[in-house]
Amino acid sequence: MKNAQNKLNVQRQRERVTTHIPIEVLYENQEIKGDLINLCILGLGIQLPLAIPATKAITVRFTLETLSAKNELVINGTVKHCTQEGQSHLIGIEFPLLSLPDSLAIQSFLNRQAHDASNHTESPA
Numbered sequence: 001m002k003n004a005q006n007k008l009n010v011q012r013q014r015e016r017v018t019t020h021i022p023i024e025v026l027y028e029n030q031e032i033k034g035d036l037i038n039l040c041i042l043g044l045g046i047q048l049p050l051a052i053p054a055t056k057a058i059t060v061r062f063t064l065e066t067l068s069a070k071n072e073l074v075i076n077g078t079v080k081h082c083t084q085e086g087q088s089h090l091i092g093i094e095f096p097l098l099s100l101p102d103s104l105a106i107q108s109f110l111n112r113q114a115h116d117a118s119n120h121t122e123s124p125a
């Protein structure tokens with residue numbers, strides 16, 4: 001139990017950004033449209049109209065835009081949790097293995113979001 005809590009604490013320390021990006025989930029021969037609501041280098045949070053049980057393998061497809069590129073990502077993941085909220089479901093996905101290009105695209109997006117956020121919080125001189 002302690003190891004699981006330590007792992008969760010390490011994951012939560014990773015840079016995570018809130019987003020509102022369309023996402024497509026491929027699960028059991030279905031293509032389910034939803035919203036990407038948060039993203040970090042270890043995984044993502046999505047909102048879908050239906051539940052997907054924990055431990056299930058899925059594939060997600062979404063686009064990240066930065067100033068220099070538009071990256072189409074297709075990533076395999078594992079459902080870590082699924083919680084119903086109203087008529088939708090909040091689902092946490094872990095990336096067990098990211099390719100180098102996907103990792104670089106996500107990190108570039110996270111860096112850009114952090115840069116934009118810091119520019120919005122700075123006070124005028």
